[in-house]
Amino acid sequence: MSVRGLVDRIGGPERLREILRDFYAKMTVDPIVGFFFAGRDLEKIIDGQWGFLMRAFGAVERFHGKNPLVAHKELPPILRGHFDRRLRLLEETLRAHDVDGDDIAAWIKVENGFRKRLVQEHPE
Numbered sequence: 001m002s003v004r005g006l007v008d009r010i011g012g013p014e015r016l017r018e019i020l021r022d023f024y025a026k027m028t029v030d031p032i033v034g035f036f037f038a039g040r041d042l043e044k045i046i047d048g049q050w051g052f053l054m055r056a057f058g059a060v061e062r063f064h065g066k067n068p069l070v071a072h073k074e075l076p077p078i079l080r081g082h083f084d085r086r087l088r089l090l091e092e093t094l095r096a097h098d099v100d101g102d103d104i105a106a107w108i109k110v111e112n113g114f115r116k117r118l119v120q121e122h123p124e
């Protein structure tokens with residue numbers, strides 16, 4: 001299970017962008033994670049995510065955008081429930097776009113790889 005060739009399998013870079021547009025449309029109106037995106041330039045976020053994933057999926061050699069760790073620095077704390085919600089919305093979006101099950105799993109694995117670095121737990 002690998003993301004190698006995933007961009008070609010889903011139909012190319014423009015298809016990736018369409019899927020991300022759909023994903024962020026869901027994210028922005030979501031009661032759990034929507035508030036993160038209030039007042040932000042969505043097209044810019046989509047563009048950054050697109051470039052990031054093109055690199056993560058091996059379709060291009062370089063990503064010129066912000067590192068996700070830097071990009072999230074100024075945001076409210078991302079908690080485990082937010083992160084889980086994002087992955088759920090991603091999975092729903094990918095299913096709706098008929099992405100192959102193995103590719104969905106591989107894609108989610110890439111995003112999950114950032115969990116430890118992006119999620120801030122409550123100090124308890």
Ligand code: HEM
Nearest residue numbers: 036037040045048049052065066068071082083086111114
């Ligand atoms: C619940 C989880 C997440 C939330 C709520 C979230 C939200 C956001 C928001 C609001 C921004 C815009 C920041 C700004 O305006 O400067 C952003 C940027 C970004 N996010 Fe996330 N994010 C999440 C998880 C992730 C994950 C898992 C990844 C990568 C695997 C990622 C990749 C990026 C990238 C690359 C950018 C920068 C885009 C650019 O180049 O401007 N995010 N995120």
